[in-house]
Amino acid sequence: MAKSKSVPDNEKIAIVTGAARGIGLEIARELLDMGMTVLGVDISVENLAAAKAELASDKFDIATLDVTDSAGFEKVVSDMVDKHGRLDVLVNNAGITRDNICVLLTDDDWDLVMKVNLKSAFIGTREAGKVMMRQRCGSIINMSSYSGLEGNRGQANYAASKAGMIGLSKSAAKELAKRNVRVNCVCPGFIKTEMTDAIPQEAKDMALTMIPMKRMGQPGDIAKAVGFLASDASGYITAQTLSVDGGMHT
Numbered sequence: 001m002a003k004s005k006s007v008p009d010n011e012k013i014a015i016v017t018g019a020a021r022g023i024g025l026e027i028a029r030e031l032l033d034m035g036m037t038v039l040g041v042d043i044s045v046e047n048l049a050a051a052k053a054e055l056a057s058d059k060f061d062i063a064t065l066d067v068t069d070s071a072g073f074e075k076v077v078s079d080m081v082d083k084h085g086r087l088d089v090l091v092n093n094a095g096i097t098r099d100n101i102c103v104l105l106t107d108d109d110w111d112l113v114m115k116v117n118l119k120s121a122f123i124g125t126r127e128a129g130k131v132m133m134r135q136r137c138g139s140i141i142n143m144s145s146y147s148g149l150e151g152n153r154g155q156a157n158y159a160a161s162k163a164g165m166i167g168l169s170k171s172a173a174k175e176l177a178k179r180n181v182r183v184n185c186v187c188p189g190f191i192k193t194e195m196t197d198a199i200p201q202e203a204k205d206m207a208l209t210m211i212p213m214k215r216m217g218q219p220g221d222i223a224k225a226v227g228f229l230a231s232d233a234s235g236y237i238t239a240q241t242l243s244v245d246g247g248m249h250t
């Protein structure tokens with residue numbers, strides 16, 4: 001069996017993508033609360049600066065990154081390892097929607113969503129995976145979605161990208177397991193963030209009828225699940241897809 005070079009949770013080094021707002025910001029907060037050192041990366045310079053001010057922790061740093069930039073992502077990972085000597089947790093959370101019914105979706109809307117949501121998770125998994133394999137421990141968490149499990153009207157591109165993340169995660173998990181590197185997906189349901197604020201009220205009302213718990217989730221609900229998967233409490237859990245959706249997916 002591979003000899004683990006794991007460190008306690010409060011000494012872990014983490015990168016969270018899409019950390020400037022919404023679910024990613026709450027994940028950064030949760031990992032910081034667990035004592036981890038966190039780098040939050042995002043494409044939005046302004047929101048990142050606001051996140052840095054809000055979290056106000058000397059264990060929280062920020063870096064501007066478009067997660068589709070392979071060389072940029074590689075550099076963020078290698079800079080983090082140069083600075084801290086290791087990388088224990090990567091959360092591939094950055095994501096976008098470009099919704100339309102399938103027959104009206106443009107090639108550009110398809111390509112962009114696949115690139116930002118799925119290709120970036122592949123790049124991150126590859127770069128973090130190399131480091132974690134060498135150190136013989138690590139946890140990669142990919143932010144999929146209920147839409148990736150079930151499909152959703154108006155979201156063929158988004159659902160395909162999120163389903164792809166599950167296939168990516170399960171495959172990488174099987175490759176990396178013997179080096180004590182875990183790869184899991186979290187599938188949020190309907191969570192209150194600026195992403196869902198943009199949905200028309202009628203569609204929100206319809207979505208609520210599908211949730212057995214009859215309420216939207218909060219970003220903190222997702223952050224708690226990610227914190228668990230990042231921690232040693234989930235040390236024997238890999239290649240799994242954890243739904244956090246008020247009971248929608250069973």
Ligand code: NAD
Nearest residue numbers: 018022023042043066067093094095145188190191193195
């Ligand atoms: P959000 O739009 O509030 O936040 C997404 C963050 O990702 C933003 O800060 C944005 O700037 C960043 N981002 C976008 N493109 C990027 C890029 N190319 N490079 C770097 N950063 C980029 O969304 P959210 O609701 O917080 O969602 C976070 C994740 O959870 C996404 O992957 C989303 O698909 C997933 N998710 C959300 C819900 C929900 O109900 N909110 C449900 C299921 C899954």
